[in-house]
Amino acid sequence: MARYIFITGGVVSSLGKGLASAALGALLQARGYSVRLRKLDPYLNVDPGTMSPFEHGEVFVTDDGAETDLDLGHYERFTGVAARQTDSISSGRVYTTVLEKERRGDYLGKTIQVIPHVTNEIKDFINIGDDEVDFMLCEIGGTVGDIEGLPFFESIRQFSQDKERNQCIFMHLTLLPYLKASGELKTKPTQHSVKELRSIGIAPDILVCRSETEIPEKERAKLALFCNVRPDSVIPAYDLKTIYDAPLAYHEAGMDQAVLDAFNISPAPQPDLSTWKDVSDRIHHPDGEVKVAVVGKYTQLEDAYKSISEALTHGGMFNRVKVRTEWIDAEIFEREDPAAHLTGYDAILVPGGFGERGTEGKIKAAQFAREHxxxxxxxxxxxxxxxxxxxxxxxxxxTAGSEEFDHEAGAKRFEPVVYHLKEWVEGNRTVERAVNDDKGGTMRLGAYNATLVEGSKVAEVYGTTAISERHRHRYEVDTKYRDQLEKQGLIFSGMSPDGKLPEIVEVKDHPWYIGVQYHPELKSKPFAPHPLFRDFVKAAVEQSRLV
Structure with a gap:
């Protein structure tokens, strides 16, 4: 039977609940416990799959095909536990399920209300896998006081009452603002945030306080007194040079010990932090530096490519180099010569995206990399x-192009080298899709196997010819052009097991030129970098020595 830790936020958003949750999960693992992390989001979208990257950052995809919040990426990167569909839920998904049940008559003619029907649905979701792990960490999106979050707060309040005593605790993450004019850290916003939380029946057991400056003992004692928590359960959370310092920093601040104390676990197993010490050492003591240009279409918001950014960092850690990533808007190359912007970089990465905007610039970036x-x-x-x-x-x-762009324009302008994927094999069934289907959840999503060509560059990188990677796309490269392209040196070095869908291409007689249809960045971790990013950064190191 799992113990539950509910992580809530107050004062302002974007304080780092996801990172705090991930770091705590890593620390509990370091003490020998098994963990699973979940995200409960109050927005009304069924999932973030149809949201703009500018609106919500990247969409993190799980092996079983769920489109989820980017915080699940942090959970995986810090704990190595593969996320599942049951680890992410939104208000939209909850209400959709409740209304579907009402239409079927599952509620036997009752009046459907937020309490108990919506809250029961949330509680049932939280309870999935209760017997699988030692600790279940559940992060509630948004901040306390948000009207859309109230059903979730009420649900976790009820849930804690349904469980046995000492089976659930609450951790509240807040901000201590520093007023430069008076030279003071102010505790009042945190006090009001806790007051708001207590007004809906939840009393935090642990406070995690974000601050740009050191929190004096006097202020920690004041917070403990006015917020009714133990003094050693007021955990400071300072800005860090890298997110991968978070497990060590939170351990030093006493977070994991405070959690174990709140559950009355004594004596507590001692943590083995050797993995995180090695991660910290690698990131803080590189032997060199490489410059990588990421030519994308959502470069104004780094969170749109969060997993790519982190995977490059992981590749750098493995190779003992700092990866200096420069984000370049692909549209620039539609007006200017790419050479003026890309000369001097040690490697070029072109990430995913949707729609025609910026694609001609991405094509020119690929051409520059191939020719140079x-x-x-x-x-x-x-x-x-x-x-x-x-x-x-x-x-x-x-006139080579993509059917996606013709579909947007409503006219045929291109020879469709890339076409809309109408059907594919998922397990033992065939999935069919039409161009005009609903947008949400209708892509090729989740983990699929691929077979690599023996002797290819990518088989060398992976060290095997059988792989499984996560997908998120509607369009696919057409194999009818394969012979033409391979005669010119673009090799189809990875295919779906049935041989119908291209998974990987690479250029012959090139130091390192690989394109993949899937998203390898989603499976990379600081202590286990993805093979492609590990080798890509290695190639960048070798390139830097040639310049």
Whole structure:
């Protein structure tokens, strides 16, 4: 039977609840416990799959095909526990389920209300897998006081009452603002946040206080007194040079011990923090530096490519180098010569995306990397743009393009080297999709197997010819152009097991040029970098020595 830790936030959003949850999960693992982390989001979207990256950051995809909040990426990166569909829920998904049950008549004619029907649905979700782990960490999105979050707060209040005593605790993350004019840290916003939480029946057991400056003992004692928590359960959370210092920093601040004390676990197992000490050492003591250009279409918001950013960092840690990532808007190359912007970089990465905007710039970035022998990694749309570039400039298909762009324009302008994926095999069934289907959840999502060509560069990188990677796309490279492209040196080095869907392409006689239809960044971790990012950064190191 799991013990439950509910993590809530107050004062302002974006304080780092996700990172605090992930770091706590890592610390509990270091003490020998098994953990699972969950995110409960109050927004009315069923999932973030249809949200703009500018609106919500990246969409993190699980092996079983769920489109989830980017915080689940943090959970996986810190704990190594693969997230599942049952680890992410939103108000939209809850209400959809409740209304579907009402339409079927499951409620036997009762009046459907937030309490108990919506709250029961949330509690049932939280309780999934109760017997699988020692600790279940559940983060509630948003901040206390948000009207849309009230059903979730009421649910976790009820849930704690339904469980046995000492089976649930509450951790509240707040901000201590520093007023420069008076030279003071102010505790009042935190006091009001806790008051708001207590007014809905939840009393925090642990306070995690974000602060830009050191929190004096006097202020910690004041918070403990006015917020009714133990003094050693007021945990300072300071800004860090890297998120991967969080487990060590929170351990030093006493977070994991405070959690165990709140559950009356004594004596507590001693933590083995050797993995995180090694991670910290690698990131703080690199032997060199490489510059990687990421040519994308959502570069104004780094969270849109959060997993890519972190995977590059992981590859750098493995190779003992700092990866200096520069984010370049692909649209610039539609007006200016790419050479003026890309010369001097040790590697180029073109990530995924949707729609035609910026794609011609991505094609030019792929061309620059191919012609100038610069290491190149194309992910999802980045692979498709590499194929279109090769079709135009190597195979002589001047109008090569994607059916996606013609669909947007409502006219046929391109020879569709990339086409809308109408069907594919998922397990033992065939999935069919039409261009005009609903947008939400209708892509090829989740983990799929691929078979690599023996002797290929990518098989060398993986060290095997059988892999499984996570997908999120509607469009696919057309195999009818395979012979033409391979004669010109673009090799289809990875295919779906049935041989119908291209998974990987690479360029012959190039130091490192690989495009993949899937998203390898989603499976990378600081203590286990993804093979592609590990080798991509290694190629960048070798390139830097040539410049």
């Amino acid at each position: 022998k610069v290491p190149y990694l194309g992910i999802c749309l980045g692979m498709q743009m590499a194929v279109i570039e090769a079709a135009r400039n190597l195979a002589g298909i001047d």
